[in-house]
Amino acid sequence: MVTSVAGMQQLAKSWQRKGVRVGFVPTMGYLHAGHMSLVKRARQMVGKSGKVVVSIYVNPTQFGPKEDLSRYPRDLKRDQQLCRAEGVDVLFVPSDQEMYPQNGIGAYSTYVVEETLSRGMEGVSRPTHFRGVTTIVAKLFNIVQPQVAVFGAKDFQQAAVVQRMVRDLNFPLKIVVAPTHREPDGLAMSSRNKYLSTDERQQALALSLAIKAAQQAVKSSKQSLAANKLRANLFKLISQHPAARVDYIEFFDPQTLQPVTQVSCGTQMALAVFVGRTRLIDNARL
Ligand code: AMP
Numbered sequence: 001m002v003t004s005v006a007g008m009q010q011l012a013k014s015w016q017r018k019g020v021r022v023g024f025v026p027t028m029g030y031l032h033a034g035h036m037s038l039v040k041r042a043r044q045m046v047g048k049s050g051k052v053v054v055s056i057y058v059n060p061t062q063f064g065p066k067e068d069l070s071r072y073p074r075d076l077k078r079d080q081q082l083c084r085a086e087g088v089d090v091l092f093v094p095s096d097q098e099m100y101p102q103n104g105i106g107a108y109s110t111y112v113v114e115e116t117l118s119r120g121m122e123g124v125s126r127p128t129h130f131r132g133v134t135t136i137v138a139k140l141f142n143i144v145q146p147q148v149a150v151f152g153a154k155d156f157q158q159a160a161v162v163q164r165m166v167r168d169l170n171f172p173l174k175i176v177v178a179p180t181h182r183e184p185d186g187l188a189m190s191s192r193n194k195y196l197s198t199d200e201r202q203q204a205l206a207l208s209l210a211i212k213a214a215q216q217a218v219k220s221s222k223q224s225l226a227a228n229k230l231r232a233n234l235f236k237l238i239s240q241h242p243a244a245r246v247d248y249i250e251f252f253d254p255q256t257l258q259p260v261t262q263v264s265c266g267t268q269m270a271l272a273v274f275v276g277r278t279r280l281i282d283n284a285r286l
Helices: 005-017 033-046 076-085 129-144 153-168 191-195 198-203 205-220 227-239
Strands: 022-027 051-056 090-092 148-152 174-178 244-252 268-275 278-285
Touching: 005 090, 005 129, 022 033, 022 129, 033 051, 033 076, 033 148, 033 174, 051 076, 051 129, 076 090, 090 129, 129 153, 148 153, 153 174, 153 268, 153 278, 191 278, 198 205, 205 227, 205 268, 205 278, 227 244
Parallel strands: 022 051, 022 148, 051 090, 148 174
Antiparallel strands: 244 268, 268 278
């Protein structure tokens, strides 16, 4: 485990000198099989002779003031075991003091902001979220200096925003987006699923059921569907789950993330739903 920025950068430099390829998986920890599928993908990308680095850092600047920063689940021991079992070479676990030194986050003043893809959906509900994400990911890229970084399609908009940042700022690395890993009943794996009570865990199926219903509607229709009508139907379906409250349901072009008024095969759907107090997101290609 490496905890200092200087230590990680030194390691990265020594690998670079030897021509060792580095695959990187940034996470906020409390690892699950979805994270580990990204680790496997990173290993595939760099091979046996390469190095796989996983970072665990619950980044304060991507949480809003009323969000779950302080109670975000953590279990470093278990995360270490999972990473060891999967053959991760280095676990990078910096402190807030390492990532935001010199008088802390309040005094931190350099941010990376993506101004187009980050505007809608999560950007509306969580106005400072992506600024925090792009800033921390840019910092981590400068610290770990990977040739490949793997992100999950579970956070579709995040992956798109990071890809755009890498393109626009000429980061010398490739972004790979790996598919969403799900529980057997369809719930997308997430560290936040830990917050759910037994009853809420059942009702959280509203998200994947809504996606399945939309996919079925697109499949069984010969023409494109009006987005508003489909959205209204999905609101109804989700409202059958009393603990569930829709934040947004969006249909959009998977490249531009621009909303569409007509939904057809290839349209991307994303939704955010509160289940009790827990905010869950999911998405899929229709
Ligand atoms: P997090 O720890 O939630 O910030 O996620 C770290 C990385 O893991 C991000 O790239 C996520 O998109 C990805 N991830 C989280 N959950 C899943 C999942 N169920 N399947 C695939 N990737 C995931």
